[in-house]
Amino acid sequence: MSENAFYKLRDExxxxxxTGEFEPGERLDEMQLAARFGVSRTPIREALMQLSAIGLVExxxxxxxxxxxxPPQYVFEMFEVMGELEAMAxxxxxxxxxxxxxxxxxxxxxxxxxxxxxxxxxxYYYDNEVFHHAIYAASHSAFLKDQCIALHRxxxxxxxxxxxxxxxxxxxxxxxxxxVEAILAGEAEEARALLxxxxxxxxxxxxxxxxGIQSMKMQAKAR
Amino acid sequence: MSENAFYKLRDExxxxxxTGEFEPGERLDEMQLAARFGVSRTPIREALMQLSAIGLVExxxxxxxxxxxxPPQYVFEMFEVMGELEAMAxxxxxxxxxxxxxxxxxxxxxxxxxxxxxxxxxxYYYDNEVFHHAIYAASHSAFLKDQCIALHRxxxxxxxxxxxxxxxxxxxxxxxxxxVEAILAGEAEEARALLxxxxxxxxxxxxxxxxGIQSMKMQAKAR
DNA sequence: GTCAATAATCTTGTATACAAAAAGCATCAG
DNA sequence: CTGATGCTTTTTGTATACAAGATTATTGAC
Numbered sequence: 001m002s003e004n005a006f007y008k009l010r011d012e013x014x015x016x017x018x019t020g021e022f023e024p025g026e027r028l029d030e031m032q033l034a035a036r037f038g039v040s041r042t043p044i045r046e047a048l049m050q051l052s053a054i055g056l057v058e059x060x061x062x063x064x065x066x067x068x069x070x071p072p073q074y075v076f077e078m079f080e081v082m083g084e085l086e087a088m089a090x091x092x093x094x095x096x097x098x099x100x101x102x103x104x105x106x107x108x109x110x111x112x113x114x115x116x117x118x119x120x121x122x123x124y125y126y127d128n129e130v131f132h133h134a135i136y137a138a139s140h141s142a143f144l145k146d147q148c149i150a151l152h153r154x155x156x157x158x159x160x161x162x163x164x165x166x167x168x169x170x171x172x173x174x175x176x177x178x179x180v181e182a183i184l185a186g187e188a189e190e191a192r193a194l195l196x197x198x199x200x201x202x203x204x205x206x207x208x209x210x211x212g213i214q215s216m217k218m219q220a221k222a223r
Numbered sequence: 224m225s226e227n228a229f230y231k232l233r234d235e236x237x238x239x240x241x242t243g244e245f246e247p248g249e250r251l252d253e254m255q256l257a258a259r260f261g262v263s264r265t266p267i268r269e270a271l272m273q274l275s276a277i278g279l280v281e282x283x284x285x286x287x288x289x290x291x292x293x294p295p296q297y298v299f300e301m302f303e304v305m306g307e308l309e310a311m312a313x314x315x316x317x318x319x320x321x322x323x324x325x326x327x328x329x330x331x332x333x334x335x336x337x338x339x340x341x342x343x344x345x346x347y348y349y350d351n352e353v354f355h356h357a358i359y360a361a362s363h364s365a366f367l368k369d370q371c372i373a374l375h376r377x378x379x380x381x382x383x384x385x386x387x388x389x390x391x392x393x394x395x396x397x398x399x400x401x402x403v404e405a406i407l408a409g410e411a412e413e414a415r416a417l418l419x420x421x422x423x424x425x426x427x428x429x430x431x432x433x434x435g436i437q438s439m440k441m442q443a444k445a446r
Numbered sequence: 447g448t449c450a451a452t453a454a455t456c457t458t459g460t461a462t463a464c465a466a467a468a469a470g471c472a473t474c475a476g
Numbered sequence: 477c478t479g480a481t482g483c484t485t486t487t488t489g490t491a492t493a494c495a496a497g498a499t500t501a502t503t504g505a506c
Contacts, residue, residue, distance in 0.1 A: 004284045005460075006272070031487075040461045042265075045489090046272045049229070053276035055369075061227045062467055062488060077366035084311050088304070143300035146278075228490075253458075263491045268459090285458060285497055449506085456499070462492085469486070476479085 009047035024069035083199035090191035093138035101138035116173040161212035232270035241379045247292035295433045306422035313414035316361035324361035339396040384435035
């Protein structure tokens with residue numbers, strides 16, 4: 001066994017939740033997980049404790065851990081808050097970005113452009129993450145960056161769903177272009193507004209999201 | 224031992240951190256804590272795992288848990304983000320508040336007024352918390368409320384420091400008045416701006432905060 | 447006297463053990 | 477056949493045990 005099992009375990013289980021292997025509402029049996037990862041219940045429990053504090057699993061006394069199952073409204077609100085945080089990061093980035101930040105923003109945007117052009121959603125999913133992380137870094141607010149990364153992670157399962165929608169990649173990458181422009185031009189309020197509406201799930205996108213969550217659960221039940 | 228020790232333990236340790244009994248940077252010895260609370264190391268570890276996920280303690284492999292010790296810049300950034308989140312809550316509250324919310328806002332503001340008048344900082348500290356929670360609730364965004372409460376908790380040690388500054392209570396409660404007015408009048412953008420500047424630690428207040436953190440650490444070392 | 451190397455001690459990380467609560471099951475009454 | 481009650485099994489929560497890494501102390505060399 002290498003170093004600090006519970007860190008690895010936490011990430012493994014988190015990943016399982018994000019990818020949908022563990023479905024929303026599913027019970028996470030300690031012994032089962034222990035057997036699966038070849039460890040005892042102790043580090044499993046410690047990993048679950050951390051995930052519960054983050055808000056990815058729910059622990060009810062004497063009844064074990066479940067993957068959280070948020071109503072669509074709550075997920076919508078998560079995107080709404082994420083939008084505000086990213087907007088803040090973008091506004092700060094517009095004011096504070098360095099040459100290195102310019103570089104990182106531009107090249108990560110290039111990456112998104114090419115993977116969007118190739119139509120590879122998995123590649124875009126990854127490049128998109130790099131792009132947004134570049135904005136967080138350019139904000140030069142360590143705490144804001146930490147918060148954005150944490151919430152971004154928590155939203156990963158749903159973000160993945162959104163890319164499935166037709167043309168979403170093209171629209172998304174076009175919005176990225178405008179965002180980069182605003183940040184590099186130092187237009188803080190423009191960047192704020194653009195990022196806010198880039199993230200928020202409004203109008204049709206909300207119904208798409210709800211439909212996606214539904215089908216995710218259906219798929220889960222079928223297994 | 225009653226039900227679910229680690230919940231109680233988590234709150235106890237968290238409280239110890241907030242009140243400054245456990246100083247920033249202090250090592251949290253598992254056996255010591257176990258002896259103190261009359262339990263074994265297992266539930267202590269589980270509590271520490273949760274606190275580490277929240278960001279109140281730091282666990283380094285094979286070297287135990289420490290109370291986090293953020294540089295002043297990071298604390299400033301925490302208040303900056305808190306300001307943005309509360310601003311958002313205030314703006315939503317201005318648009319969405321119900322009669323019950325009006326009631327809760329007004330009465331919690333009354334509470335702040337009277338405890339500020341009496342000069343009781345502990346009472347004000349509590350009433351202030353009730354007031355801000357009323358705003359979160361009035362936003363009618365469950366996730367935003369959760370995030371605000373979590374960050375509010377994390378900032379409790381520093382918030383406490385701020386009240387020590389002369390006249391801070393009077394200034395704070397006056398700002399509350401304007402905030403209530405804006406929310407009740409439905410002026411979302413006004414509420415947003417007022418709350419943002421109410422929370423953010425700017426100008427002199429930042430140096431006061433840094434000085435407070437310093438003296439907190441001095442006091443810690445003296446023990 | 448100071449520094450370094452090694453031994454002793456302490457602390458963490460994980461496994462296992464055990465008690466108590468919840469869930470599942472069977473039996474029995476109606 | 478249905479429902480309820482009591483028993484069995486399973487699973488959680490906590491304590492304890494043990495191994496391995498980190499820390500400290502001691503001893504010896506310079």
